Amino acid sequence: MNLISRAFAKDAWSILGWKWPVLALLTFASAIFEGATVAALLPLLSSFNVGSSGATDRISRIFSNALDVFGLTATPQTIAVLIVVLITGSAAIFLCQSYLAARLHSAYVASWQRRIFSTFLAADYDFFVSRRSGDLVAAVTTEPARIGLVFSQLNVSFAAVLFILVQIVISIFIAPLVVVLMLTFGGLLFAFTRRWAKRAMDFGGDLTRVNADLTADIGEIVAGAKFVKATATEDRAAARLSNAADRMELLFFGNAFDTQVVRAIFEYSGGFVIVVLLLAGPAFLNVDVSMILVIVAIFVRLFPRVTGLRQSMQIADFHMPAFNEAMRLVHEAEMQREVITENAPAGWPGATPASILIEHLAVELGSRLVINDLSLAIPGGAFVALTGHTGSGKTTLLDCILGLRMPTSGKVKVDGYDLRSLPSRSWRQGIGYLGQDPMLFNSSIRENLSWIRPQTTEADMRAALDAAAADFVMRLPNGLDTIVGDHGGRLSGGERQRIALARALLGAPRLLVLDEATSSLDAETEDTVTKALSKLKGRITIVAISHRPALVQEADVVINLNEGRAEEVGALWAVSAVS
Incomplete structure (x- = not known):
């Protein structure tokens, strides 16, 4: 998928331009605000004398210095207000990010539809004659929507990666050994679930072909509705469509179930790790109770993002073949682009009948x-x-x-x-x-x-x-x-x-x-x-x-x-x- 992903990113950049980096900045800001909100829990707990450590003191000093800039004292009330401000800011940034992401998604899908259709129309007549209409119709109607899903899921994945990185940085200040263990465990989970990502690519490639078959069958049967009715062959027509629908059902079922399998692996494994952390953290990792509580809070928020990251990547894998197929057809249409001569002889065309x-x-x-x-x-x-x-x-x-x-x-x-x-x-x-x-x-x-x-x-x-x-x-x-x-x-x-x-x-x-x-x-x-x-x-x-x-x-x-x-x-x- 890596080569295709790079091609996809290059294509999205060529269409969306500067708006995509703006979305990335909003995503980064959202991750920073969410991370800061969680980190602010440490000085709040410290102000109530709930646990104390060097890590806690370092983070508390960071917040205290930040408040000093505004002439404020790091009291429990001030920190609580700061947390509310951070939550509000995080929500505002999230809404801006979501709005821009939705606009870019719809613009990207529409751009692909226009691009495919205009490229097809610019091709020579042989391009249409030598291809099945279902492939061309599916490329214009179905595949851009799937390409849009890839775009959305890659944005979700990017947001998840930023959020995870911010949370990891905060956790390193608290308990670096715990972070190393968690990263190792997470890496093993990603490696273990790679097989399902590969299956998603295979399912997605099959879906592209089934979509084209179904579109072609529907077009032929609807166009020939009079023949079907006149010959009383509705059952045969329904069976033909049902065959393609059955194949599509199996593909969607297989991918949906695989996605839930991956989700279960991550979520239940994450729950197991949190239980072990609560039981073994104070005794074996020399981490005090306050930091254990904050780390648990971080990873309670973090594991759904990790799970979502893997699911988003799997969904992107499932729909990425649509991008590959659309690129292939566009390339073939461009290779068969009709040669248009612009210059006409003087006085041509005339008003007389053509000889x-x-x-x-x-x-x-x-x-x-x-x-x-x-x-x-x-x-x-x-x-x-x-x-x-x-x-x-x-x-x-x-x-x-x-x-x-x-x-x-x-x-x-x-x-x-x-x-x-x-x-x-x-x-x-x-x-x-x-x-x-x-x-x-x-x-x-x-x-x-x-x-x-x-x-x-x-x-x-x-x-x-x-x-x-x-x-x-x-x-x-x-x-x-x-x-x-x-x-x-x-x-x-x-x-x-x-x-x-x-x-x-x-x-x-x-x-x-x-x-x-x-x-x-x-x-x-x-x-x-x-x-x-x-x-x-x-x-x-x-x-x-x-x-x-x-x-x-x-x-x-x-x-x-x-x-x-x-x-x-x-x-x-x-x-x-x-x-």
């Missing part, structure tokens, strides 16, 4: 050549339909045009420029995209339409809805303020597609990309959407993957992809396939 030229394009996915030496031209304003069997490379070609996937060889040119030399954000902002399952947020139609262009006016929305044959929206009781439900579930498939098409058109795109956008529509709705697309010909370049006759017939050119190569079918534009 696209594919030159000897080849794309490998793993060991499979998906697109093989493909060349074709798509003039600005053309309506091109891509057809072909599953796996022929249609979606991969669209990904290359969108700039989401870089080709293994060859070029994609836009308006005569190599796409890799163009600013990808500017290019994509000029693209309208509509997939088979349109992405709609669980909010109003107005908010969904303004997702790409937040400054969109209601007049623009109405015009886009009309162009997308989605004028039904204005006939809804709440119009643009209608809530569409999760993934647009309160709307029909055709209504979702038309709203998504309107959203795509709101950006005044130069290129409209349709990925099986009409494949799940009924004939009437498909005809409505197809007619809306037909009106856009010549104004926008349209590239659509489709096997539906209605849409294919509206296309200016149909390109059939076979084994990664293009076969011209009824083309009106120059299309070539290089073999």
